[in-house]
Amino acid sequence: MEKELIIKVDHVSMKFNLASEKFDSLKEYIIKSLKKQVSYNEFWALKDVSFEVYRGESLGLIGLNGSGKSTMLKTIAGVLKPTKGSVSVLGTVAPLIELGAGFDFDLTARENIFLNGALLGYSREMMNSYYDEIVEFSELQNFMDVPVKNFSSGMVSRLAFAIATIGTPDIMIVDEVLSVGDFRFQQKCEARIRSMMDRGTTILFVSHSIEQVESICNKVVWLDHGVLKRFGDAEPICNEYKNS
Numbered sequence: 001m002e003k004e005l006i007i008k009v010d011h012v013s014m015k016f017n018l019a020s021e022k023f024d025s026l027k028e029y030i031i032k033s034l035k036k037q038v039s040y041n042e043f044w045a046l047k048d049v050s051f052e053v054y055r056g057e058s059l060g061l062i063g064l065n066g067s068g069k070s071t072m073l074k075t076i077a078g079v080l081k082p083t084k085g086s087v088s089v090l091g092t093v094a095p096l097i098e099l100g101a102g103f104d105f106d107l108t109a110r111e112n113i114f115l116n117g118a119l120l121g122y123s124r125e126m127m128n129s130y131y132d133e134i135v136e137f138s139e140l141q142n143f144m145d146v147p148v149k150n151f152s153s154g155m156v157s158r159l160a161f162a163i164a165t166i167g168t169p170d171i172m173i174v175d176e177v178l179s180v181g182d183f184r185f186q187q188k189c190e191a192r193i194r195s196m197m198d199r200g201t202t203i204l205f206v207s208h209s210i211e212q213v214e215s216i217c218n219k220v221v222w223l224d225h226g227v228l229k230r231f232g233d234a235e236p237i238c239n240e241y242k243n244s
């Protein structure tokens, strides 16, 4: 059977401009900025990165702190536009990047379920049909009418994970979220990710746990200072990474 291309990352480079001097106040920065007196250092977080992902694969991104993993995922999620090159994504994407980022902390958990659903592009009817499943998975049955500002960070993550993983998206981006919550809940999240993979969802996964990457992913991208160091089957690359 012909493999179906689902993501194509084509010669992607990403530049950030970092102000090269310190400012004592926002006012000083704005004035200097308007007078064009602010100088910037160019910083390339990704340098000419290319790889492809096929339907049903699960791709891990590995590399040291600051190597560009999150930046890469954000360009695939469409949050960042690459400075050079292009990213084509052929399917729906569920980004689990900053869990709880779309919450209004003054609203209750129940209200946030519908708010978050709307942000993810889901209708009220769809959220109604998934409501019980979200509550059950998050194990927050007794807290649905409590404002989210009173939740612990683990509770926020549980609710956000339960909302973000409803349905069967073509691609799911999982950035470090398996490190939230307690150990038992992490295992429950991992099981849910596996069942989505079984239903054909392609997973893009970032974790500092190389064991987790090895157990979930069959392909790996290894980034080193924004450069693609290795791309291919997970096992040999993870072994090389562990020994590096």
Ligand SMILES: Nc1ncnc2c1ncn2[C@@H]1O[C@H](COP(=O)(O)OP(=O)(O)OP(=O)(O)O)[C@@H](O)[C@H]1O
Binding pocket: 016, 017, 018, 043, 045, 063, 064, 065, 066, 067, 068, 069, 070, 071, 072
């Ligand atoms: N919005 C931004 N503005 C300026 N620099 C940025 C921005 N986002 C990321 N960077 C820089 O780009 C580099 C890559 O960051 P990125 O978050 O992609 O790395 P990472 O591999 O995910 O790191 P970690 O493992 O620590 O999460 C870092 O040096 C970071 O400081």
